[in-house]
Structures are given as structure tokens and as C-alpha cells.
Amino acid sequence: MTSRVVRTLLLAALLPLAACARQPAQTPVELTQTNEQGCTRQRSVGPQDAYADPAPLKQACVGPYLLELPQNYFDNQIGTEHDGSFGLALEYPSLEAFKPGDRIGLSVDQSLRTIDIDFSYSDRFTPMQILERLSTPQEYDPESPTRSLGARIEGEPQYGLTPYYVDLVRVRAHYRAKGMGDDMRVMKAASNMDWFISTDPAGRIDRLISCTSREQTDPGYAWMNGIPTKTSTDGMARCEHRFVLPDHHIIVKLGYLRDLLPQWQQLESRASKLFFEHKVPKELEGHGKAGSADVERQRY
Numbered sequence: 079m080t081s082r083v084v085r086t087l088l089l090a091a092l093l094p095l096a097a098c099a100r101q102p103a104q105t106p107v108e109l110t111q112t113n114e115q116g117c118t119r120q121r122s123v124g125p126q127d128a129y130a131d132p133a134p135l136k137q138a139c140v141g142p143y144l145l146e147l148p149q150n151y152f153d154n155q156i157g158t159e160h161d162g163s164f165g166l167a168l169e170y171p172s173l174e175a176f177k178p179g180d181r182i183g184l185s186v187d188q189s190l191r192t193i194d195i196d197f198s199y200s201d202r203f204t205p206m207q208i209l210e211r212l213s214t215p216q217e218y219d220p221e222s223p224t225r226s227l228g229a230r231i232e233g234e235p236q237y238g239l240t241p242y243y244v245d246l247v248r249v250r251a252h253y254r255a256k257g258m259g260d261d262m263r264v265m266k267a268a269s270n271m272d273w274f275i276s277t278d279p280a281g282r283i284d285r286l287i288s289c290t291s292r293e294q295t296d297p298g299y300a301w302m303n304g305i306p307t308k309t310s311t312d313g314m315a316r317c318e319h320r321f322v323l324p325d326h327h328i329i330v331k332l333g334y335l336r337d338l339l340p341q342w343q344q345l346e347s348r349a350s351k352l353f354f355e356h357k358v359p360k361e362l363e364g365h366g367k368a369g370s371a372d373v374e375r376q377r378y
Contacts, residue, residue: 111162115142115201118364119162126156129179138164140328140353141199144363147356151175153194155182166195166352170338171304173348190299190306190314194333195349205322205329209283212320213273223248224270237340239274244291246270267293268313274339284322289336290315297336306335321346323353 112118117139126149133148136157149157153167155178169176170191181188200208215225223229223245230242250265263269271288278284290297297315299306308314315336320329330349338345 111139113139113141113162115139115199117142117144119144119158122157128155128182131178133175133178137358138162140197141201141326143199143326143328143353144358145353145356146358147352148175150178150180151352153181153192155179168193168195168348170306170334173345186308187306190308190335192333193345193348194331195352196331197353198329198331199327200329201327205324205327206278206282206284208329209286209320209322213275213283213286221252223252227273227275230273236274237342239276239285239287239342242273242275244270244272246291246293267291268315271318274342284324285320287317287319287339287342289317289339299335301337306337317342319345323350328353 107123109121109123110118111121119137119139122136128149130149133150133155135146136149136152138145138147138152138158139162147166149155151166151168152158153165155176158164167176167181168174169180169188170193173193176188184192203211213225213227215222219225227242229245229248231245233241233243235241246267249270250260253262253264254260258264268290270291270293272291274287274289275283276285294315296310296312298308298310298313299315300309301307317332317334317336317339319332319334319342322329330346330353332345332349334345
């Protein structure tokens with residue numbers, strides 16, 4: 079056997095070893111995630127089963143606060159997104175979580191029955207400042223008739239709230255002056271919101287509920303035996319309800335059908351209860367049950 083052949087055989091034998099040597103070391107899977115406010119949650123690692131019953135506990139952070147609750151309370155029914163963001167979803171009229179797996183392949187009628195819940199924490203602005211910004215015209219459109227209480231039509235109190243109805247005549251004149259045609263979406267009643275507010279003793283807005291304008295008379299759904307059913311393909315009349323948990327620097331945002339506005343206190347109470355009942359005390363953080371099954375799967 080010539081020396082050239084020997085060198086060729088040796089090279090062929092060493093090439094796989096060299097390739098293996100160049101393989102980068104595998105990065106260990108992060109089992110926890112800590113946010114800017116120092117809240118550390120256990121991550122969900124590996125395949126997740128939205129149909130698991132009973133639903134396993136999952137953790138989520140709202141600013142510095144750690145929540146731990148069954149995964150079927152999450153809108154995706156498996157826990158937070160990869161970046162830690164999340165939303166919760168309750169089913170009307172029970173105001174309980176959907177059954178495990180029920181929201182996979184969500185139907186239109188299931189969407190109608192959904193009460194959306196989002197918790198937001200800010201250490202830059204107080205919740206009251208955020209609500210003030212939401213109800214004040216911005217620099218890019220200081221004359222906006224939709225972002226000002228003064229440009230709205232104040233109504234008689236309803237359900238313990240003061241209504242400020244959008245003035246559609248004023249809105250349309252405002253946007254026509256900007257060159258917009260009457261066929262633009264912003265001109266439609268369905269795209270404009272009435273406000274229902276409450277204020278604290280100092281007169282600051284502490285609750286802001288925006289609902290599809292009362293002039294949109296067709297809500298897009300009907301009620302059958304206490305359950306909403308879709309009747310139109312042209313949107314749905316809904317409300318976006320914000321209130322504050324001032325001692326925790328949190329704004330809670332709810333989403334629900336406009337017809338449920340008279341029940342706003344019940345919906346708000348349920349959302350607050352979810353936060354406080356599932357908030358992990360500081361002394362117990364790091365000792366929760368959430369994610370234990372995921373850790374076991376990753377370990378083996």
C-alpha cells in the first residue's frame with residue numbers, strides 16, 4: 079500500500095472526528111425567566127397539552143408580581159408566550175375558565191362568550207396617568223373629538239358610570255376637514271366608541287370603559303337562552319374596560335360584548351379576584367408547583 083493511499087485512508091477516518099469537534103456545545107434549556115422587575119417564573123418546557131385535565135399550574139409575571147394558575151385560564155390554554163406575555167380568558171356566563179382544550183380551534187360563538195383579561199404593570203407611569211393619556215388628545219391630532227371628554231356628549235349616569243357619547247357629527251366634520259371621504263372606516267358608527275367613566279375623589283378618571291357607539295344599533299349578535307350567537311359578518315359591538323389596582327401599579331383591561339356593560343361591576347370583581355387569589359406571596363416564590371412536570375420531562 080503506497081504512502082499516498084495510507085494518507086487518504088487516514089484523512090477519511092479523521093474527517094468525521096473533526097466534524098464532531100466543530101459541533102457547538104448545546105445550550106442548556108432555561109427553566110426560569112426573570113423580568114425587569116425581578117419576578118422569576120418557571121417556564122413551560124417541551125410539548126404542552128392543552129387538553130390535560132386536571133389542568134397543570136403555570137406561572138406568569140405581572141411586573142414584580144408572580145401569578146400561578148391552571149393553564150386553562152390562559153387564552154391559549156397552555157400558559158405564557160415565549161417572551162412571558164399572556165392573556166387570560168373566562169367563559170360567559172359562568173365566568174370560569176374554559177374546559178381544557180375548548181379554545182383550540184376557537185369558534186366564533188366561543189369568541190362571543192369570551193371575557194378577555196389583561197394585566198399591565200408600569201413603573202414609568204402611574205395607572206391614573208395612563209388613563210389620563212388615553213382620554214386626552216395627542217400631539218399628532220390635538221383637535222381629535224374622540225380623545226376628549228369635552229368634545230363628547232355627556233349623558234345621564236348609567237349603571238353607576240357617567241357616559242360620554244361620541245359625537246359622530248363632530249367626528250365626521252373633523253375627518254372631512256382632513257380630506258377623508260365618507261366611505262372611510264373612521265366615519266362609521268361601528269368604528270367609534272362611547273365612553274363610560276368613573277372618577278376618584280380628586281376627580282381623576284379611575285375607570286374608562288369604551289364601547290362601540292350606541293348609533294351602531296346592530297350589535298352583530300343575538301341572545302338565545304342567555305348565550306350570544308353571531309348574526310352578522312360585519313363585526314361585533316364590544317367594550318374595552320380599563321380599571322386600576324392602584325396599590326399594585328396595575329391597569330386591568332377587560333374585553334367583552336357591549337350588551338354586558340350593565341354587568342361591569344361583576345366582571346371587574348371577577349378579574350380582580352383572579353389576580354389576588356392567584357398571586358404568589360413573596361415568601362413562597364420559587365416553591366410553587368407550576369412547571370414541575372415540564373422539568374421532569376426535560377430532565378429525562
